[in-house]
Amino acid sequence: xxxxxxxxxxxxxxxxxxxxxxxxxxxxxxxxxxxxxxxxxxxxxxxxxxxxxxxxxxxxxxxxxxxxxxxxxxxxxxxxxxxxxxxxxxxxxxxxxxxxxxxxxxxxxxxxxxxxxxxxxxxxxxxxxxxxxxxxxxxxxxxxxxxxxxxxxxxxxxxxxxxxxxxxxxxxxxxxxxxxxxxxxxxxxxxxxxx
Numbered sequence: 001x002x003x004x005x006x007x008x009x010x011x012x013x014x015x016x017x018x019x020x021x022x023x024x025x026x027x028x029x030x031x032x033x034x035x036x037x038x039x040x041x042x043x044x045x046x047x048x049x050x051x052x053x054x055x056x057x058x059x060x061x062x063x064x065x066x067x068x069x070x071x072x073x074x075x076x077x078x079x080x081x082x083x084x085x086x087x088x089x090x091x092x093x094x095x096x097x098x099x100x101x102x103x104x105x106x107x108x109x110x111x112x113x114x115x116x117x118x119x120x121x122x123x124x125x126x127x128x129x130x131x132x133x134x135x136x137x138x139x140x141x142x143x144x145x146x147x148x149x150x151x152x153x154x155x156x157x158x159x160x161x162x163x164x165x166x167x168x169x170x171x172x173x174x175x176x177x178x179x180x181x182x183x184x185x186x187x188x189x190x191x192x193x194x195x
Contacts, residue, residue: 004030056127058103058120060085068092068101075099077134079127081153083107083141091139099137100127107145108152116152128160135163142169142187 004026011022029037053059054066061067068074078099082088088101102124106114127133136157140146154164170188171180180188 056123057088057101058085058105058123059088059101073098076132078137079124079133079135080137080139081124082139083146083149087139097137099135102127104140104149107140107143107149109145109148119149121153121156125156128157128162133162135165138164138166140166142184 007029008019008022008026011017011025012019014022017025029040050062051060052062052064054061054064054069056065056069059066059068063070075098078097079102080091080097080099081102081104082091083104083106085103088103091097091101102120104119104121106112106119108114108116108119124136128136136153138150138153140150150166157164168191170184170191
């Protein structure tokens with residue numbers, strides 16, 4: 001395999017990039033290696049050595065604990081539990097959550113061989129035991145694995161005295177009922193509120 005084919009194969013491994021997209025990306029990088037490829041390679045090498053996992057919440061940052069965990073303006077009494085760092089970043093983009101986070105690093109899945117011991121729950125339990133946490137928000141996906149993990153966490157946290165809530169699932173803003181799947185419609189009806 002030559003260098004170009006290896007570059008395309010490596011790019012094709014990235015999420016959201018198939019072989020055709022990888023070829024287009026490789027061509028774009030190779031057209032201007034001095035302004036695109038070499039700076040990208042330097043930044044990737046730098047990130048590989050400086051980015052680390054936060055020992056408190058599981059976020060990725062260049063410092064440990066991360067900037068979120070050390071931000072004194074954040075509400076430390078609320079922890080939002082998410083599956084991945086990508087989920088944390090999505091919530092941060094929305095600027096709606098001003099509390100803390102806990103990244104689990106996955107969800108319970110018998111098929112994938114992920115059990116409770118594989119989830120990053122110990123730091124969450126330590127933070128709760130410290131006594132400052134009043135609410136834990138379970139912001140897990142609307143999947144079987146997400147629901148199973150949420151149920152398991154709710155059971156695990158039931159004796160701690162913290163309030164456990166879950167993000168709402170259902171009809172999105174601008175969504176038409178006739179295009180939604182049965183599970184989403186059922187979740188929306190079950191999570192209805194009085195007006």
